[in-house]
Amino acid sequence: MASISVLILTKNEAHDIAGCLASVAALSTDVHVLDSGSTDDTCAIAASLGATVTVRAFDNFAAQRNFGLHDLPYRNDWVLMLDADERIGAALIEEFHALVAGCDADVAAARMGRRDFWLGTHLRHATISPFNIRLVRRSRVHFEREINEVLVVDGAVAELRHPFDHYPFSKGMVHWLNKHNLYSTMEAELIAQRKAGKPDIGKAFFARDPNERRMHQKRLFYRAPARPLIKFLYMFIWRRSFLDGVAGLHYTMLQCIYEYMIVLKTREQLERMSEEAGTGASAAKPSVPLAGAAVKSKAPGQA
Numbered sequence: 443m444a445s446i447s448v449l450i451l452t453k454n455e456a457h458d459i460a461g462c463l464a465s466v467a468a469l470s471t472d473v474h475v476l477d478s479g480s481t482d483d484t485c486a487i488a489a490s491l492g493a494t495v496t497v498r499a500f501d502n503f504a505a506q507r508n509f510g511l512h513d514l515p516y517r518n519d520w521v522l523m524l525d526a527d528e529r530i531g532a533a534l535i536e537e538f539h540a541l542v543a544g545c546d547a548d549v550a551a552a553r554m555g556r557r558d559f560w561l562g563t564h565l566r567h568a569t570i571s572p573f574n575i576r577l578v579r580r581s582r583v584h585f586e587r588e589i590n591e592v593l594v595v596d597g598a599v600a601e602l603r604h605p606f607d608h609y610p611f612s613k614g615m616v617h618w619l620n621k622h623n624l625y626s627t628m629e630a631e632l633i634a635q636r637k638a639g640k641p642d643i644g645k646a647f648f649a650r651d652p653n654e655r656r657m658h659q660k661r662l663f664y665r666a667p668a669r670p671l672i673k674f675l676y677m678f679i680w681r682r683s684f685l686d687g688v689a690g691l692h693y694t695m696l697q698c699i700y701e702y703m704i705v706l707k708t709r710e711q712l713e714r715m716s717e718e719a720g721t722g723a724s725a726a727k728p729s730v731p732l733a734g735a736a737v738k739s740k741a742p743g744q745a
Contacts, residue, residue, distance in 0.1 A: 445517075445518040445519075445520060445542060446469055446470050446472075446518055446520045446521070446522055446538055446542055446577070447470055447472040447473070447474065447516040447517060447518045447520065447521045447522070448466045448469065448470050448472065448473040448474065448521065448522045448524065449474050449476065449510045449511065449514070449521050449522070449523050449524070450462060450463075450473070450474070450475050450476070450488075450493070450523075450524050450525065450526060451475075451476050451477075451478070451506060451507065451510060451523075451525060451526075452475055452476070452477045452478070452480060452484050452485075452488070452526050453477060453478040453479065453480050453484070453500070454480045454481060454482045454484060455480065455482075455484045455526035455527075456480070456482040456483045456484045456487055457612065457613050458526040458527045458609075458612055458613070459475070459484055459487050459488050459491075459526045460487055460491060461529065462524060462525075462526045462527070462528060462529065463488065463491045463492075463493060464491075465529040465530050465531070466522070466524070466530060468532070468535055469522065469530065469535045469538060470518075470522070471492070472494075472516060472517045472518060473492065473493045473494065474493065474494045474495075474496065474510070474514050474516065475488040475493045475494070475495045475496070476496050476497075476498060476506065476509070476510040476514065477495060477496070477497045477498075478497075478498065478499070478500035478506065479497060479499060479500065484526075485497065494514075494515075496514060502628075503585070503587075503591045504585040504586055504587055504591040507523070507585045507591060508584055508585050510523075511523075511578070511580040511583065511584070511585075512580060512584075516580065519579050519580055519581050520542050520577065520578070520579055520580075521577070521578055521579075521580045522538065522576055522577050523576050523577075523578065524576065524606070525608075527608060527609045527610060527612045527613070528556075528606055528607065528608050528609075529606060529607045529609075530606045530607075531604065531606075531607070533604040534554065534602065534604040534605070534606060537554075537602045537603065537604055538552075538577060538602075541577070541600055541602070545600060546598070548597050548598045549579075549597060549598045549599070549600050550578065550579045550582040550583060550595050550596055550597025550598060550599070551575045551577060551578040551579065551582075551583060551593075551595045551597070551599045551600070552575065552576070552577040552578075552599065552600040552601070552602050553573050553574065553575045553576075553599050553600070553601055553602065553652070554573070554574060554576060554577070554601075554602040554604065554605055554606060555573055555574075555602075555604070555605030555606075556569065556573070556574050556605055556606055556607075556608050557569075557605045557606070557607050557608065558608045558610060558693075559607065559608065559609050559610075559611075560610075560611055560686075560689040560692065560693055561611065561689065563686065563687065563689040564686075565683075565686050565689060565690060565693055566685070566686060567681050567682045567683045567684075567685045567686050567690060568677060568681065568683035568686050568689075568690045568693045568694055568697075570677065570681070570697070573652055574606075575593050575595065575599060576606065577602075578593070578595070579597070582595065582596040582597050583595050583596065587657070592654070592657045595651075599651070618696070622696075622700045622703070623703065625700070626700060626703035626704045626707055627707055629704045629707075629708075630703075630704050630707035630708040630710075630711050631711060633664055633704070633708045633711075634708055634711035634712050634715060640661065641658050641659075641661035641662040641664075641665070642658050642661075643658075643662065645658040646658035646659045646661070646662050647659075669701045669702075669704075669705055670698040670699075670701045670702040670705065671698075673697055673698050673701045674694060674695075674698045677694045677697060677698075678690075678691075678694050
């Protein structure tokens with residue numbers, strides 16, 4: 443087998459982990475599962491199928507992936523990164539073998555397509571970012587940004603022909619909604635705290651690295667009014683997600699709902715921060731009693 447290891451991040455993935463591990467069995471025997479504290483049988487299933495399981499408390503996505511790449515006992519420098527609801531096929535595995543065996547020394551990663559599925563329907567048009575860097579030399583990459591993390595690569599990125607498959611709704615609609623409810627909260631906190639970063643218009647449209655281009659596009663998008671409407675027009679009209687039929691319409695609407703949650707939660711977060719700042723300023727301002735008036739102190743929380 444090629445000198446490739448595998449990293450799979452999990453939390454409560456008992457439904458999907460066996461299928462993911464089965465898809466990488468022909469690629470590697472050095473498979474690592476980094477779990478964030480599952481309460482189901484994820485870890486037991488992974489261990490029973492030969493994976494090395496490590497548990498680490500989740501703090502943010504970039505930190506979790508960086509730990510997974512740089513702090514686990516891999517046998518190889520090349521690592522394939524997957525989520526439990528993703529699968530690779532024989533053709534892509536052959537490309538992995540060929541790349542690792544014959545690529546130039548300056549190649550530090552490989553980019554491949556991703557096929558998203560909704561109840562068996564391939565979302566050919568609705569997927570917004572269909573190309574992903576998943577095969578990397580772990581010694582020459584790292585992640586930045588706490589959510590929707592960005593991979594920074596020190597070297598060239600090879601292009602592969604075959605895609606991997608992604609089943610984001612494999613655990614049902616409730617799971618997808620719960621996950622994106624969490625993501626939208628984290629996105630809103632980053633925006634409100636100004637951690638999302640400043641956009642570069644040139645890089646948003648002309649950066650050669652798709653990851654960098656998408657990062658600056660998102661930063662521009664964060665500052666745009668009517669973001670859910672813009673998202674709908676972009677997906678449904680520009681990317682023609684209507685060509686994916688009913689599945690394309692449903693997926694487009696879900697993405698717009700996700701953006702609307704971010705907008706509302708950001709507003710809520712900013713209002714809360716403003717109230718806290720106002721409370722702090724009022725508390726810091728000394729009161730000046732009228733002459734001859736008695737001053738009575740109050741404990742915190744008293745009316």
